[in-house]
Amino acid sequence: MIYIHFIVNPISGSGKHNIGKTELEKYFPKDIYKIEVEYSNYKKHAIILTQNAIVNNPDCIVACGGDGTINEVASCLINTKIKLGIIPVGSGNGLASNLSIPKKIEKATEIIRKGKTQFIDVGKINDHYFFSNVGVGIDALIIKKYESYNKRTLISYVRASIASSIQFKPMQTILSFNNQIIKTNAFMLFISNSNEMGYGMSLTPKASLNDGMLDLVIVSKLNFLDKLILGMRVVSNKIEKFKKEQHTLIENINIEMPQKIFTDTQIDGEFHNLKTNKIEVSVIKSGLEVLTE
Structure with missing residues (x-):
């Protein structure tokens, strides 16, 4: 049985x-x-x-x-x-x-x-796990607004994205990964395990669930025109043509936001407020067995 x-x-x-x-x-x-x-x-x-x-x-x-x-x-x-x-x-x-x-x-x-099963990698952000992606930056605000709407639809997501792009202010961020330290005013800081965010959209179309790596996307402070271009690239799944994004494969990363006390994040499309300004993200290789096609 x-x-x-x-x-x-x-x-x-x-x-x-x-x-x-x-x-x-x-x-x-x-x-x-x-x-x-x-x-x-x-x-x-x-x-x-x-x-x-x-x-x-x-x-x-x-x-x-x-x-x-x-x-x-x-x-x-x-x-x-x-x-x-x-x-x-x-x-x-x-x-x-x-x-x-x-x-x-x-x-x-x-x-x-x-x-039929396959083993997939698992991401970990502090004490939380993720399987698709996490975001520290504008996408955390997008999800926060999206969750406040009565209906969770693509139109609601676009509406939340537009409102967030107007409201969001980039944060001073210190990133430590791949033996380097980067200081930036992060507009978007997106870490993905999978090749899709949802609704058919992707910031990491080449990401793999079982390569033992996470895909890191960094977008620093943007002007209004660049925000419009970024939005169009995301919707049309052509993020690789957006020249102001930095894409890197990582196994782990440390993130610090000196001007923050708490940190807003989205974890697999759910809003979280982490009670710290220091974040550690890592990958657990082949950590979960999933029934698949």
């Missing part, structure tokens, strides 16, 4: 999905599978549910939601023998897209039944 534990975010993707035990039993016959279904009802609830599920030693724990839900579930499975499954029903679905996991429940559950 194969034991699969599902953790469902009922409001992911505007709550339009109908994922529940009755629906899932259509794809996982009772003579082969034992399935349990639980629902996360608030931020970080999926962490508690996953930790409780691990005690029962399931073969797989499936996150049914967006990148935030996946992050909460997957963070508990690092360096365990329990596989992560994904049914993407969020807004952006960046990690699922990178892993070629489709949105249709029929196809996503088929991948889980086949049982």
